[in-house]
Amino acid sequence: MMIVNDQSQRTRRVVILCVICFALQLALAPFIVIGAGHVNFCLVCAFAAAFMGGGSTPLWVAFISGLFFDLTSTTPVGLMTLLLVLAAFVLNLGDRDRILDEPVRCLRDGAVMVLGVELLYQLMLLIVEPGVPIFDVLFLRWLPASLLDWLCLVPFVLVLARTKSDVLTLGGSAKQSFPGKRYKL
Amino acid sequence: MALNSSLSGLGKNDDGRLRTFIVLVVVSIVLFTLSCRPETKPAFDAAKGISQTITAPVRYVGTLASLPFQGLANMMGNITAPESTLSELRDQNEQLIAENALLKEQALAAERLEALLELKNTHELTSVGARVISGSVDSATSSITIDKGSLDGIEVGMPVTDSLGLVGQVAEVTPTTSIVRLITDERSGVSAIVQESRAQGQAEGAADGSLRLALVSSDQKVEVGDLVVTSGLGGVFPKGLPLGVVTSVNRGNGDLYQTIIMRPVALSSPFDEVLVVTELSDGQHASAEEAEAAERQDIDASQNASKSTDEDVDEGEDSGTGDAASGGESS
Numbered sequence: 001m002m003i004v005n006d007q008s009q010r011t012r013r014v015v016i017l018c019v020i021c022f023a024l025q026l027a028l029a030p031f032i033v034i035g036a037g038h039v040n041f042c043l044v045c046a047f048a049a050a051f052m053g054g055g056s057t058p059l060w061v062a063f064i065s066g067l068f069f070d071l072t073s074t075t076p077v078g079l080m081t082l083l084l085v086l087a088a089f090v091l092n093l094g095d096r097d098r099i100l101d102e103p104v105r106c107l108r109d110g111a112v113m114v115l116g117v118e119l120l121y122q123l124m125l126l127i128v129e130p131g132v133p134i135f136d137v138l139f140l141r142w143l144p145a146s147l148l149d150w151l152c153l154v155p156f157v158l159v160l161a162r163t164k165s166d167v168l169t170l171g172g173s174a175k176q177s178f179p180g181k182r183y184k185l
Numbered sequence: 186m187a188l189n190s191s192l193s194g195l196g197k198n199d200d201g202r203l204r205t206f207i208v209l210v211v212v213s214i215v216l217f218t219l220s221c222r223p224e225t226k227p228a229f230d231a232a233k234g235i236s237q238t239i240t241a242p243v244r245y246v247g248t249l250a251s252l253p254f255q256g257l258a259n260m261m262g263n264i265t266a267p268e269s270t271l272s273e274l275r276d277q278n279e280q281l282i283a284e285n286a287l288l289k290e291q292a293l294a295a296e297r298l299e300a301l302l303e304l305k306n307t308h309e310l311t312s313v314g315a316r317v318i319s320g321s322v323d324s325a326t327s328s329i330t331i332d333k334g335s336l337d338g339i340e341v342g343m344p345v346t347d348s349l350g351l352v353g354q355v356a357e358v359t360p361t362t363s364i365v366r367l368i369t370d371e372r373s374g375v376s377a378i379v380q381e382s383r384a385q386g387q388a389e390g391a392a393d394g395s396l397r398l399a400l401v402s403s404d405q406k407v408e409v410g411d412l413v414v415t416s417g418l419g420g421v422f423p424k425g426l427p428l429g430v431v432t433s434v435n436r437g438n439g440d441l442y443q444t445i446i447m448r449p450v451a452l453s454s455p456f457d458e459v460l461v462v463t464e465l466s467d468g469q470h471a472s473a474e475e476a477e478a479a480e481r482q483d484i485d486a487s488q489n490a491s492k493s494t495d496e497d498v499d500e501g502e503d504s505g506t507g508d509a510a511s512g513g514e515s516s
Contacts, residue, residue, distance in 0.1 A: 023243060025322065026240050026243040026244050026247060026319075027243055027244065027246055027247020027248075027250060027251075028247055028250075029322045030244070030247070030248075030319050030320035030321055030322050031247070031251045031254070033320075035392065035393065036324065036327065036392040036393070036394070037324045038321060038322060040323070040324070055201065055202055056201060056202050056205040056206075059202065059205050059206055059209055060205070062209075063212075063213070066213070067216075068236075069322075069323070070220075071232060071233050071236040072233075072236055072237065072240055072322055073322050073323035073325070073326075074321075074323065074325070074326045074328055074356065074357065074364055074366075075323055075325050075326070076217055076220040076221050076229075077217065077219075077220040077229045077232070077233070078213050078214065078215070078216030078218070078219075078220055079217050081209075081213040081216060081217075082210065082213035082214060082217060085206065085209045085210055085213055086210065089206045095202060122324070122325070125325045129372060131371065131372055132371040132372065132392070133371070133391075133392075136371060136391065136392035136393070140392035140393055141324045141325070141392060142324075145324040
């Protein structure tokens with residue numbers, strides 16, 4: 001029996017995830033646009049961390065990601081932070097690493113949650129700073145932004161699922177994972 | 186439902202998670218509330234300023250990294266040319282590209298700077314030159330980040346132009362960078378005038394990147410291709426700066442105002458140079474006659490409204506829009 005404690009692996013992966021996403025948010029997000037919708041790599045970071053489980057860690061990642069987004073954008077501070085914390089909590093209700101067991105389901109849940117977060121974000125901004133036609137908000141900002149977010153979430157989930165698989169099996173094939181545990185028996 | 190069942194199933198380990206969740210939600214709500222309040226907003230603006238300053242180099246690197254892809258997009262447009270032509274041109278160009286690239290870049294920069302200087306001289310603008318280092322990072326606003334801030338004398342509300350025309354207005358300032366809200370942002374509004382017919386209105390942004398010329402009454406003459414410039418009303422933007430070219434005009438039966446869509450003439454992209462207008466001279470404001478003309482246009486529109494609409498038309502609403510037409514500008 002070989003016991004592999006992957007707590008430090010998880011922490012390392014979360015830190016790397018945050019660094020990559022934050023760098024992409026600053027460097028590439030301004031150039032990835034459909035209509036008037038921009039991709040939000042901070043949201044991708046929070047969702048990917050939520051799928052990985054790990055107690056309170058996903059909540060903190062969501063909080064920091066949201067705060068980073070708010071501080072580097074032109075919108076009020078705290079709004080994306082709040083939405084990402086709520087989304088991370090809902091996505092991580094079972095507190096288990098879903099990314100290996102059910103990556104497709106993660107992507108499905110992620111799609112629904114992306115639509116919800118982006119919609120609430122746009123509607124809240126519409127309340128705070130009114131004067132924008134609702135049609136423009138829905139079809140030129142909300143839908144394109146949601147689509148971009150989800151498209152960027154896909155490779156992150158797939159890569160994380162693959163790396164997780166390698167970690168659990170020390171490079172071998174993974175047949176089964178143990179939700180809530182950090183061990184490979 | 187699922188949330189309830191999951192919450193009821195939370196164990197001891199999950200208590201900490203729930204506690205963390207509640208704390209973070211409360212902190213987020215407090216942050217959001219405070220950042221929306223005018224009294225505490227400056228503190229958040231300062232925090233944003235610090236983060237903008239710290240992250241500016243990464244944005245700059247991102248812009249640099251994106252340049253080849255922007256070139257690739259242009260190349261895609263040339264793919265439809267015949268292969269023989271492309272191959273011949275490729276051979277000829279290969280040797281020249283390397284040495285020409287730098288010269289072309291310098292020539293383009295010189296041209297842009299010359300055009301900026303010309304615009305500056307033509308309109309006698311007191312201004313500071315700046316370079317665009319990034320576009321908008323969120324889906325809520327249309328903005329750009331420039332590499333000059335409060336240390337260079339930039340203040341919130343200052344107009345920003347490029348060599349072609351008005352780009353936008355400074356919305357946030359940090360010591361070394363500034364965020365400019367573009368005229369194509371839906372929350373932007375600039376007093377405008379059609380150069381040919383002198384019809385006055387308000388240029389407003391749209392999410393599709395176009396501009397709408399609002400509050401131009403149906404009896405005013407506006408044609409496709411007309412140039413629309415800033416009117417100088419309101420005293421925020423210098424008058425005469427090009428805003429857009431009219432691409433469509435719709436006059437519905439019984440409509441008080443025309444639906445006019447414009448293509449903005451100034452499109453700032455990364456590494457473009459812009460001018461931040463730091464001071465307006467007396468000659469750059471709208472003259473008394475122009476202000477009077479705008480006022481008269483509003484009154485005419487109100488009179489037409491009362492003639493052509495039914496009794497349920499709200500008179501107060503009419504006077505409200507009239508005020509906006511005669512010089513409302515975003516700040």
